[in-house]
Amino acid sequence: MILTLPPSAGPADYLAACTSLGSPPGGRLLLVGEDPAIRRALREHGFALGAAAADVIVGLPGCDRADIRRALTANPRSDVVHAAVREPFVGVVALHKSGTNLVAALMRALGYTVSGEGTGPSPYPGGLWEKNEADYLPTLGPGSAYLVHSLPMPTVGGPLQYPRPLFSLWCENDFPVIYHYRDPRAVILSLIRYLLKQNVSGGFTGLPFHTMYARVLRSLPTGERRLTHAIDNLDSYLTWSFRDNAWLLDHPDVLTTSYETLVGARGGGGDHERDLAVAQLMVTLGISGDPADMAQRAYDPLARTFSQGRAYGWVDEFSEEHLLRFRRRHSDILERYGYPERGR
Structure with missing residues (x-):
């Protein structure tokens, strides 16, 4: 499943999205990009960050979509959550x-x-x-x-x-x-x-x-x-x-x-x-x-x-x-x- 969030998405949005994809607290997340607040919130709720075999690839706001694609190639069965605007x-x-x-x-x-x-x-x-x-x-x-x-x-x-x-x-x-x-x-x-x-x-x-x-x-x-x-x-x-x-x-x-x-x-x-x-x-x-x-x-x-x-x-x-x-x-x-x- 691919789940797209608005570019303004914050920690609560990412938490809800990862949970909705069936990744409970303790699930394995691979984060792409840098956002200290979102990273901290996910860790505090028990998610395992930087997992080699990820349940969900998380593209943080402002990350390069090419980096998400590379992560998906390495983890082809993972779901994806990322912030993006639909290309017109x-x-x-x-x-x-x-x-x-x-x-x-x-x-x-x-x-x-x-x-x-x-x-x-x-x-x-x-x-x-x-x-x-x-x-x-x-x-x-x-x-x-x-x-x-x-x-x-x-x-x-x-x-x-x-x-x-x-x-x-x-x-x-x-x-x-x-x-x-x-x-x-x-x-x-x-x-x-x-x-x-x-x-x-x-x-x-x-x-x-x-x-x-x-x-x-x-x-x-x-x-x-x-x-x-x-x-x-x-x-x-x-x-x-x-x-x-x-x-x-x-x-x-x-x-x-x-x-x-x-x-x-x-x-x-x-x-x-x-x-x-x-x-x-x-x-x-x-x-x-x-x-x-x-x-x-x-x-x-x-x-x-x-x-x-x-x-x-x-x-x-x-x-x-x-x-x-x-x-x-x-x-x-x-x-x-x-x-x-x-x-x-």
């Missing part, structure tokens, strides 16, 4: 075919209104989000999450000299950004199935790339040939997705998530890993609630682009030759994102 706006970079619907559903479960790439057509003529992003972003009110498939770092004199509007907004304002990705081999396979209309909606958006590459895929006689062609010819697609956004992995204010972690047991992952990832997200955004409950509401096999939704389903489709081809061309992506050469 969230930027989400969810790589194409990496589970945009999963992330969008999770953000909705957390109480945000979600829009952007992968959530439906833009309300502007042409239906392209990036084209009208500068006009659209100022219309978003508190409680909004805006999704993009790519947020490259602009470079002076390079091909990406001008940032997209979300990047400029982030530079001017302090809001959390989530970076969500998936094993690139699963992305390739998901893209193939999507363009062959093997999903719930039975179709795909009519972008030029989708339309033309779907024709190429349909012209190939077997699934093995299609996968080989995609591995050999989608360098620019994988660069646009993974390489151009890898800088986000190093940004100290970006929270990273992956499809393999968020999908849970129903999608071939693990529920404990999923719940921890959602708890980290809730701490970052200042949201109270049960991470397991939030996560269970996010996995939606009826989503428009849903095909199979298995975290490691690609392993059964990749032959030894496919694995070798992918390593030869894209080993840098596997290494950068921490994916093993053979999957799990």
Whole structure:
């Protein structure tokens, strides 16, 4: 359970919160941050402070939420009490075919209104989000999450000299950004199935790339040939997705998530890993609630682009030759994102 207190919370508030989470006097607390009055009050009521295996992680007023997340990683089954204000706006970079619907559903479960790439057509003529992003972003009110498939770092004199509007907004304002990705081999396979209309909606958006590459895929006689062609010819697609956004992995204010972690047991992952990832997200955004409950509401096999939704389903489709081809061309992506050469 994640319990958020107002920034003005004092000793009595923390005592009540720790007790409400089922940690009686004598319970084990791990305190993050410094507040002598709250620390003294908890100790006087019999709580064991600084416990290695904590029942509750207590984020004291003014502490860094990143420190709470680190404590939660070391104590993944602990409840959390901390003082925070709910973040009014969230930027989400969810790589194409990496589970945009999963992330969008999770953000909705957390109480945000979600829009952007992968959530439906833009309300502007042409239906392209990036084209009208500068006009659209100022219309978003508190409680909004805006999704993009790519947020490259602009470079002076390079091909990406001008940032997209979300990047400029982030530079001017302090809001959390989530970076969500998936094993690139699963992305390739998901893209193939999507363009062959093997999903719930039975179709795909009519972008030029989708339309033309779907024709190429349909012209190939077997699934093995299609996968080989995609591995050999989608360098620019994988660069646009993974390489151009890898800088986000190093940004100290970006929270990273992956499809393999968020999908849970129903999608071939693990529920404990999923719940921890959602708890980290809730701490970052200042949201109270049960991470397991939030996560269970996010996995939606009826989503428009849903095909199979298995975290490691690609392993059964990749032959030894496919694995070798992918390593030869894209080993840098596997290494950068921490994916093993053979999957799990």
